[in-house]
Amino acid sequence: MKWSNSVRKWSRIIHRDLSFFFAGMVLIYAISGIVMNHRNTINPNFSITRKEYKITENLPDKAGMNKEKVLTLLEPLGEAANCTKHYFPQADVMKVFLKGGSNLLVNVKTGEAVYESVTRRPLIGAMSRLHYNPGQWWTYFADIFAVGLIIITLSGVIMLKGNKGIIGRGGIELIAGILIPLLFLFFF
Template identity: 25%
Template sequence: MAKPSSTSMTMRLVHRYLGFFLVGIMAVYATSGIVLIFRDTDFLKQEHHFEKQLATNISPEDLGQALDLRRLKVEKTEGSIYYFKEGTYDSATGAAAYTLKELPTILEKMTHLHKAKSSEPLFFLNIFFGLSLLFFVISSFWMFMPKTEVFRKGLYFTLGGIVLTLVLLFV
């Protein structure tokens, strides 16, 4: 059996310790990724009731911004009361009452981290994590000697994974 090259040993070493280092964040991304699949349902969400005193006579178009609710749409108006999916707003008194369904705090923080945008400070972590995953993909080919049976079988599994990915992307 041939002795592994220094490149192979370096890749294995970095792969191993980077993997240990990223265990926590990989668990967070895996969990939040699964939770995000169900973001269009009420799965794991809890109801929170809110009552706010706003300015009077806010227009239906500006109500969503005043309540900090994206995509708020006033469904009907009866007198001074605006009805929307989440609750009501009385334009005469400024009283708003509404209910939101939200994930528990820890899951909300995890999904927020998972979806960090470039305008947020955590986006560097997402870039680092993405590059680390890409390194894991590449370095896995240095884990076994190329002439071994395990490596050949690994290439078959790689081909199967690539085909499955292409099918999922294009079908």
């Protein structure tokens, strides 16, 4: 009886301390995991905004387009300093590449323009990068975190006794928590 009480006491201490220590990691992985689960509707790394508008002035064709004219088109967007290069993928369509991944697409015949602004998502992007294992040092910490989660799980399983523990409601919840992922693995 004393041995089992001692084991439960230490499992509570270990469970509590490791839970506090790894709480930040659990939140980072949980939040970025939700975003990554919805990658088809939200880009976790970049925010992309599109602006469609019409240029009213007459534009030169491919032969007449030069760097100075491109820069004047970028000035109203505040992107003149970010121009890297321009080219014509089609006879009447010019594409301008900007630093950071933004771009401008202009139909020089009709004046129709589409500006795509690409900006990094600082917090969510950084969290998502951790999911992709950014380097060897992170591998070591992620492995320690994984071992910590195993210890937290095992200490949680043995912490309670009686109807709320492994032989009661806790055991039913444990089995359900194991069966649900297994069902998804086998049937989906």
